[in-house]
Amino acid sequence: MKKVLVIRYGAFGDVIFISHLPRLLKDLGYQVDFEVNHKGFQVLGNNPFIDNLRHFEPTKEMKWQYILDHWEEISKGYDKVINLWASLEHGCIAMEDDKLYKASSEERRSELGEINFYDQTLGWAGLEEHCGRYKPELFFTDDEYAITIKWMKQFKDKFLVLINLAGTSKHKRFVQAEEVSNKILKKYDNAQIILTGDDEDLVFKSDRIVSIVGKKPFMQAVLISKYCDCVISMESGLGVGSNVWGTPTIFLLTASSPMNVTKYAKNDLCLQSPAECSPCHKGSYKYEGCKMVNGLPICVNFNINEIMDRVEIANRCSK
Numbered sequence: 414m415k416k417v418l419v420i421r422y423g424a425f426g427d428v429i430f431i432s433h434l435p436r437l438l439k440d441l442g443y444q445v446d447f448e449v450n451h452k453g454f455q456v457l458g459n460n461p462f463i464d465n466l467r468h469f470e471p472t473k474e475m476k477w478q479y480i481l482d483h484w485e486e487i488s489k490g491y492d493k494v495i496n497l498w499a500s501l502e503h504g505c506i507a508m509e510d511d512k513l514y515k516a517s518s519e520e521r522r523s524e525l526g527e528i529n530f531y532d533q534t535l536g537w538a539g540l541e542e543h544c545g546r547y548k549p550e551l552f553f554t555d556d557e558y559a560i561t562i563k564w565m566k567q568f569k570d571k572f573l574v575l576i577n578l579a580g581t582s583k584h585k586r587f588v589q590a591e592e593v594s595n596k597i598l599k600k601y602d603n604a605q606i607i608l609t610g611d612d613e614d615l616v617f618k619s620d621r622i623v624s625i626v627g628k629k630p631f632m633q634a635v636l637i638s639k640y641c642d643c644v645i646s647m648e649s650g651l652g653v654g655s656n657v658w659g660t661p662t663i664f665l666l667t668a669s670s671p672m673n674v675t676k677y678a679k680n681d682l683c684l685q686s687p688a689e690c691s692p693c694h695k696g697s698y699k700y701e702g703c704k705m706v707n708g709l710p711i712c713v714n715f716n717i718n719e720i721m722d723r724v725e726i727a728n729r730c731s732k
Contacts, residue, residue: 417443418488419538421497422450422471424581425631425650428457429657430530431497433547434538435462448487455632459552495538505533505673508696515702518690522670525694529676548677549657553636561633565640571605572728575634575641578610578626580649583700584667584710587647591617593720598622600721601728607641609634609651638662643727645720647713648674656681661727663720667712668693680730682723688712 417438421431428449438445439462446465447457454468467487471480488494505528507513507521532544553561574597579586587593590608597604598621608616608624616624625634635654638644644662646652652664652674659679666674666685670692675681685691690704691712697703703710 415443415492416490417445417493417495418491419445419447419495419497420449420484420487421447421453421500422469423453423497423501425452425456426653427501427650428453429549429551429650429653430501431534432456432460432549432551432657433531434495434534435460436550437535437540437543437547438462443493446491452631455630456551459554460550461552497534497537500533500537501530502696504528504537505530505694506668506696507694509698509701514695518693521694522692525673526670526692527672530673531677545677549653551635551654551657553632557633557636561636561640565637568605568607570603572601572603572643572731573605573607573641574643574645574724574727575607575609575638575651575655577634577644577646577649577651578608578615579612580647580651581611582697583708584697584712585647585649586612586615586709586713587645587665588709588713589715589717589720590615590645593645593717593724594619594622596717596721597724600724607637609637642731643724645724661730663723663727665715665720667691667710668695668697670694680727682726684715684719684723686712686714687716688714 435445444464447463448467448469450470502508505525513521535541535544576590578590594606606622608626610626613627616626638655638660639658641660644655644660647665648667652662655662656678661680661682664683666683671683675683688711700710
């Protein structure tokens with residue numbers, strides 16, 4: 414049997430964007446092996462189409478030559494090696510060390526705006542002809558399903574909205590989360606909100622709000638999104654995960670365009686930031702050149718009425 418090795422180290426969303434690859438490679442007749450970092454291991458750990466899943470965690474302290482030598486060593490004996498290192502970070506996004514980062518918005522949008530992240534994976538793998546044929550997949554154990562389903566029973570007959578407070582970067586912080594939550598609770602008597610995200614300091618309280626921030630890890634939050642009526646998420650992995658299930662998802666896009674992230678999503682209710690600079694297609698960390706307000710880029714501010722219009726669409730779908 415032919416053997417293929419896929420290498421990908423990335424954030425949760427990055428790895429979900431390659432989750433359609435294992436089944437495709439298995440259908441092509443390969444023994445399918447992956448090497449991923451810790452987050453990738455969590456996303457792909459239960460994938461039945463992966464024969465061998467290995468862990469490797471690159472660090473900033475590692476010399477580049479060490480990583481190159483590592484790749485050369487682990488690639489021995491394979492008929493095909495698909496190295497997705499920086500396939501999105503530099504293939505679809507202008508990082509701060511790229512020339513395109515300082516180019517005009519028009520140049521970045523022209524070059525990057527029409528690239529879909531799932532299609533990009535297949536392009537790097539040399540499998541462009543399969544674009545659109547395979548959808549992202551997430552797998553969980555029977556115990557994981559049972560635990561989550563049992564926990565969700567407390568919200569029976571509720572209009573259940575999962576809100577992601579923050580991702581790992583400044584442009585992924587939902588600064589209007591509390592205001593939106595209050596409007597949802599006021600408008601819908603049967604509404605129940607679940608808060609998730611990376612920052613416990615952002616959690617707010619109310620009688621019909623439950624927080625899983627710091628209590629349930631990312632993949633459990635993604636599984637919970639499967640059973641919600643609506644997900645509201647800034648541009649982070651949770652929105653990517655909820656789109657896998659087809660849960661009505663209000664994906665609040667800042668750096669990326671709908672074509673980049675929601676091209677294949679069912680029940681897509683995404684919104685582009687009204688900021689003139691959005692989508693910028695930048696992978697910002699220092700936020701050089703970004704307009705900032707209160708320490709955050711201006712793109713994090715959305716039209717709340719537009720968000721609520723999409724919440725209403727999700728509410729109608731839930732009935």
